[in-house]
Amino acid sequence: MKSSKGISHNVIDRLPRYLRFLTDLQEHGEERISSKEIAEAMNTTASQVRQDFTIFGSYGVQGYGYQIDYLIHSIKRILGLNKKHQVIVVGVGGIGRALLEHMDFESYHYQVCAAFDVDPDVVGKQINGVTVHHMDDVEKVVGDRKIDICMLTVSKSAAAKVAERMRRMKVSGILNFTNVELQFGDKDIFVRNVSLLDSLFTLTYYLEENNL
């Protein structure tokens, strides 16, 4: 799969992992690192590390390596993490609630402006400072605010309809936790499917394959 700029999805998927590793180093007070060291930590080659970075620009210094602060800053900028993003959570069952309560949105400039559900037991409640509104009011509550990302954690049966509603509201991206694979033909909305069940299945495959 390639992105519109022709950058392979594999590369994009590695960026958050680099970021995580580098942030750990930074917290331990490290200042510089070489592609070789990154490669060892990430179980890949120095070549791939350098290739991944140079697609986007030149972030290192010959003979020295990479300044960790600057590399972190650069990867964040590539991912778009330097900008603020407005988020809504649609579906406040188990996973939706867990996201609201435990996901570290603030550190990465994501602002959760509202949550939505249909269950009268949760509608009206506040979870971690975010008010849960009734799904019927989603357009009204959002108003003319531009929503960047919808975290979709509704039931399978509601998924497609809610997703279409998000598209009509001009939401830019859906992080889709329902086990329904959403596909939109157009380029106005991006979907990233996250299936916990799929991850469990692939793990199970490797156990099976190795008779564990």
Next chain:
Amino acid sequence: MKSSKGISHNVIDRLPRYLRFLTDLQEHGEERISSKEIAEAMNTTASQVRQDFTIFGSYGVQGYGYQIDYLIHSIKRILGLNKKHQVIVVGVGGIGRALLEHMDFESYHYQVCAAFDVDPDVVGKQINGVTVHHMDDVEKVVGDRKIDICMLTVSKSAAAKVAERMRRMKVSGILNFTNVELQFGDKDIFVRNVSLLDSLFTLTYYLEENNL
């Protein structure tokens, strides 16, 4: 990345998606399907679909296509979903609790035998029929039962230590929801990292790239 049998990780990742699509069809009463139709639904080529299946065996019939029931059965067998798997959930914060409450373990022969945490507020409670024990007692509670999979949802700081403890307990696989990338050198334990934050970041990248 290749598995020990030399089957690419890409293929393994597609199997649960095929399974999900086919199960939907089955529920709608469909009986047969061609690789061409599967490819259209999955946004790939008929060639790839057939390649993916024939790695494992011959599940179709020339001139007819694939019998959906049999194909589902076969993919489940490949993934190891025909067998029972013993699961423990370690960490009963937001995500751990959500998994216990909402994940459809039973339909796929996963048996959640216990959950663990250190928080006195949850230790001793029952969640969806599963008792939460104190982390200190994990070896005692598990006893000589063989645990196949640990769902790890503890805090970042506890992740590495708990993971090592799982390895010593001969747990076969860890589904790792902590944002700590776990790596084990040996082949006795498999780890599948699931980072919700990483998924959010890659989605954000695509929005950024397309100026959404």
Next chain:
DNA sequence: TAGATTGTTAATCGATTAACAATC
């Protein structure tokens, strides 16, 4: 039998790795 669609081999394409000149 004729038509359809698989399983499989060959061709293409893209991603990873290796090599090395540039340069700090």
Next chain:
DNA sequence: TAGATTGTTAATCGATTAACAATC
């Protein structure tokens, strides 16, 4: 300057796609 490590081009490897014979 000498040593180190990047950025980048070329070589290799693997995954996807195309083509077609096998066969239901």
